Amino acid sequence: MARQRNAKLEALLTEFGYTHQQVADEVNRTAQDVFGEAAQCTDRHVRRWIAGEVRWPWSRYLLPLQEIFGRSPEAMGFVPRKSSRVPAPPRRPVLKAEEHPVRRREFIAVGLAAALGLDAIPSAGRLGSGDVERIRAIVPALYNHDHTLGGGALYTVAEQALRSVHHALNHCTYGARVERALYAATGDLAASAGWFAYDAGLQEDARSLYSEALQAGMLAGDGMLQARVWSNLAMQARLLDRDQEALRIGRAAIETRQAKQDPWLMSLLHCRQAVGHARVRERTRAERSLARAESSYDHATGEPPAWLSFLxxxxxxxxxxxxxxxxxxxxxxxxxxxxxxxxxxxxxxxxxxxxxxxxxxxxxxxxxxxxxxxxxxxxxxxxxxxxxxxxxxxxxxxxxxxxxxxxxxxxxxxxxxxxxxxx
Incomplete structure (x- = not known):
């Protein structure tokens, strides 16, 4: 029978963003989980599967492939022989955090959606300070994973959380004090979702979320939130090669009362201004901003907020x-x-x-x-x-x-x- 290229498997590699070597690595890791030992798969095996040289892999490769792609062998383009069968995999432990990157990101995203307790946010009735605290706890929980996974893994979860909070804002009742705290918490979440969108390359979504965060900051009277969003908008302008705009936004953020009172924020703002001045070849101003950033950082005490924990x-x-x-x-x-x-x-x-x-x-x-x-x-x-x-x-x-x-x-x-x- 003439050899026929396995276009289905090749398309799956493209869909999941895998290289030949990455698939081989994932097969070995998953085999360790399924069988208790690695499968010794190499990129050569993967090339042979795609080329159609191997129409039905051995079970030590086939079961891990099913786990990785969530497809039957036939859906992955393999052609069974008359005697071919896929044995049931042995019992294995629940997915652990050290699992391979794609599954690990999906696992954490799904786990976070449940762990954030979004179902506990009331959809009707009266909101109290306890509800506000639950909403406030969402952002630190997200940032616990942001530094490791990147915004692409968290944007969807943050957006889902924001939708739940919006529903509560519009369908529940609450007093004036809780209202102000709710808007502050919502703005914090919107600004965080905007950052995740920015990191994920979704710049229009990021700009929309930053706009929402600014509005919430004004309604809450939260100047620190507003200064934070201006800082992120300056960073986004620089990413889009609008350097002068970024510098103007950064200067406006530095002049806010909140920035002047918070060494953590002021240090970050001066650092980013330094990069901005350098990009337009303003050497003296860049060096001055770096010196101010160090000076501000030296005056910082305690722990920074979750979104500034990278500083x-x-x-x-x-x-x-x-x-x-x-x-x-x-x-x-x-x-x-x-x-x-x-x-x-x-x-x-x-x-x-x-x-x-x-x-x-x-x-x-x-x-x-x-x-x-x-x-x-x-x-x-x-x-x-x-x-x-x-x-x-x-x-x-x-x-x-x-x-x-x-x-x-x-x-x-x-x-x-x-x-x-x-x-």
Whole structure:
């Protein structure tokens, strides 16, 4: 019988965003869960399945594939022999947090939706302070996972939570004091959902949510919330290459009373202004903003709010590296970024990806192509575990720039491998 390419399996790899090697890795991990031992699957096995060379894999591969894609063998394009059958898998433990990236993100998202207790938010009747506290607890719970998973894994959950709170606002009764607290909690949730949308690459959704958060902040009389949203809007403007607009918004946020009274927020605002000034080649202003950011951070005490929990010495150092990069000081940018990466706590997986890409960019701009490729490879590996389209776009931009160095063997290999895998 003539060999026929397995288009169904190939389409599933595209749909799930897997490379051949990633599928092989996931088969091995899932086999460990199902059978108690790895399947020793390689990318060569996957290529043979797709090419149609193997029409019905062994059970040690087939059962894990069913677990990964949630499809029957026939739905994955495999053709059974007369004697072919799929044995029932042995009993296995419940999905654990260390499971592979795609299933782990789905598991946490589903688990969070239940753990947030959205069903406990009343849909009718009178709301009290206890209901407000339950709503307020949603944001810290989400941010516990944001630094590791990225906004793409949390945006849907945050939006679902926001819908539940909207329903309560519009269908329940409450007093004036609770009303103000409700609007503050709703604005906090909307601003957080906006950040997750921004990180997921959904910029229109992010802008809409930021607008809602500003409105809620005004209704609640919450100046800190408003300053936070202005900071995020400035960051979004910079992402969209509207640097002067970003600087103007940042200056407005710095001038608010709340920012002047909160060293945590002021430190962040000055850090972001430093990067903005550097991007428009205002070196003196960039350096002044960095100095002010450090000074403000030195005055910060206690614990920052959940949305600011990423602001650590590593983050300040990394943003200083970003400013130096924008000023064309690639050696200094490389040093600062390397220092930031060495200080970064393991829980900040997305930031590790971000600064690894920044490190590769500084190396490439400084002419150290082979070292840049090594960093870029590391970034691709981390990127498989994080759902942040914002950072993936940054990595893709680096890859596009690397085409100018296709005559360097290391760069040519990296470009060829990432083109084949879709990384």
């Amino acid at each position: 650590t010495p590593a983050e300040l150092t990394g943003l200083a590296g970003a400013a130096q990069q924008a000023l064309g000081r690639y050696g200094r940018a490389r040093e600062l970024t390397a220092s930031a990466l060495s200080m970064l706590e393991p829980r900040f997986e997305r930031n590790r990806l971000y600064y690894t890409v920044q490190s590769a960019q500084a190396l490439l701009d400084g002419g150290e192509v082979e070292h840049a490729v090594a960093e870029a490879r590391h970034a691709v590996t981390i990127g498989r575990r994080v759902q942040s389209e914002r950072v993936r776009d940054k990595l893709d931009g680096l890859r596009q720039q690397m085409r100018c160095y296709a005559h360097v063997p290391a760069a040519a290999d990296f470009l060829d491998q990432t083109r084949q895998t879709g990384a």
